Amino acid sequence: MDGAHDMGGVKGFGPVVPEPDEPVFHAEWERRAFALTLAMARPGGWNIDMTRFARENRPPQDYLSKTYYELWLAGLETLMIERGLVTHEEIEAGRVLAPPKPGVKPVAPQEVTPAIRRGGPTERTPSAPALFNVGDVVRMKDIHPVTHTRLPHYVRGRLGTIESNHGCHVFPDVNSLGRGEDPHWLYTVRFDGRELWGKEGDPTLSVSVDAWEPYLERA
Amino acid sequence: MSGHDHDHHHHDHDHSELSETELRVRALESILTEKGYVDPASLDLLIDLYEKKIGPRNGIRVVAKAWTDPDYRARLLKDATAAIAELDYSGRQGEHMVVVENTPGQHNMVVCTLCSCYPHPVLGLPPVWYKSAPYRSRAVSDPRGVLKDFGVTLPDATKIRVWDSTAEIRYLVLPMRPEGTEGWSEEKLAALVTRDSMIGTGLPKQPGEVS
Structure with missing residues (x-):
């Protein structure tokens, strides 16, 4: 979806402010919200793409005014309510x-470390040959789905070069909808800075995104 | 997205009193525990893992080894997931790793403009600035400006390559080994590697900065 989360190139947010000796968490509730989110994924039955959509699918003013773990909490509540695990009334009543x-x-506690060590690899066996080769010039499609996508707005319609092929990976646009993994070839596509930001762009800059085949068309 | 609690007006209160969010999370945890969906001991273990075991020290070991062992460096650049697993780092948010090498001609920087994708097994959880709107918006359009925010200036001729982590590939920057470190052990070199130098918003420390 075209939402506040899709931030590449947006102006006006000001400088980056690093925090010296930053702790991993800034409050006890952040620790618990983080752990609850990880621990509820398997019992809740949702995947990482559904999680990302639950966080980004909200009014821009809401997305932008919440801190990072407030967004995690809001996303977790949404996912659980959608699946009937808890009710809105229960969350409000506490x-x-x-x-x-x-x-x-x-x-279970004994499952935690093995699950983190295993992670969730997304590469799958290809069912068709790749359409593009390294070195091909491609145009990113100009699409605006109302559902989850991982094609950032700032590269849509732009010309890039295929730099590498990472194999077939679970496709978030479909996986986030609960319609299966629908794996597609995943490429690193590199763009000249001026292709993205115009003639005034930094001439030494190039930017890449990782893009699934359905995002690309032959230039 | 706004920053963390300390720079945010509606959280700017005495930490001895519980915030609305703190109460909400506590209540949620007790609801989920009572319903039998979560085991609080598992939550404690998850927090312990990410606060104590998974962090930049893992990535620092990878970089220091690559600086001293040319064969390891070659394996790391060819198949980063396997080379990093040799040091026993693997798993969640590091399932598909790529290591990108800084050279005198090219500087690499990693961002996730859409959320907060970051290589957890080697760097731990991302700092607040990495997840913040200023970084996510400007890293792809004005990386030299971002570097300035970190006090870093690169030569005008250096090419800058920004990697936007839009899929499940996770990137680690292999910074350049500082000059004047000939003959240094892996352990001594590790003291020069910083977290930010492995994201591309910083450079390694110089030999004079460590004793």
């Missing part, structure tokens, strides 16, 4: 008002 959804098993 206590259990309805019986648990049957058959939901928590992640």
Whole structure:
């Protein structure tokens, strides 16, 4: 979706302000919100693309005024309410008002480290040959889905060069909708800075995105 | 997205009192525990992993080894996931790793303009600035301006390559080994590697900066 999360090239946010000796978390609730989000993914049955969409799919003023872990919390609440794991009323009341959804098993302590060590690889066996080769010039499609996509606005319609092929990977645009993994070839596509930002752009700059084949068309 | 609590007016209160968000998260955890969806011991373990075991020290080991072992460096640039797994770092948010090497002619910088994608097994969780709107918006259009915010100036002729992490490929920058470190051990070199130098918003420390 074209939302506030798609920030590449947006002006006016001011300088980057690094924090010296920054802690991993800034408050106890951030620790718990982080851990709850990780621990609920498997019992909740959602995937990483659904999680990202739950965080970004909100009014720009809401997205921009929440801190990072406030967005995580809001996304977690949305995902759980959508699946009937908790109700909006329970979250507002801060206590259990309805019986648990049957058959939901928590992640046991002994499963934690192996699950993190395993992660969630997204590469899949290809079902068709790749359409593009390294060195090909491609144009990024000018698409504006109302659902989740990982094609940032600032490269849409722009010409780039295929720099590498990473194999077939789970396609977020479909996976986020719960319609299966629909794997597609994933490429690194490199753009000249001036192709993206005009003649005034930094002449020494090039930028790349990782883009699935459905985002590309032959130039 | 705004910054963390400390620069945000509606959170600017005495930390001894519980914020609305703190109460909301506590209540949510007790609801989910009572419903049998989460085990609080698993939450404690997750926090412990990310606060104590997964962090930039892992990436620092990778870089220092690449600086001293040419064969390892070659394996790292060819298949970063496998080379990093040799040091026992792998898994969530590092399933598909690519290492990009800085050279005198090209400086690399990593960003995620769409959210906060970051190579957790080697760098840990991202700092607030990496997830912030200023960084996500400007890294791709004005990287030299961003570098200035970090106090870094590159030669005008140096090419800058920005990697926007839009898929599940995670990038680690291999910074250039500082001059004047000939004969240094891997352990001594590790003291020169900074987190920011592995994101591309910083450079390694110079030999004179460490004793």
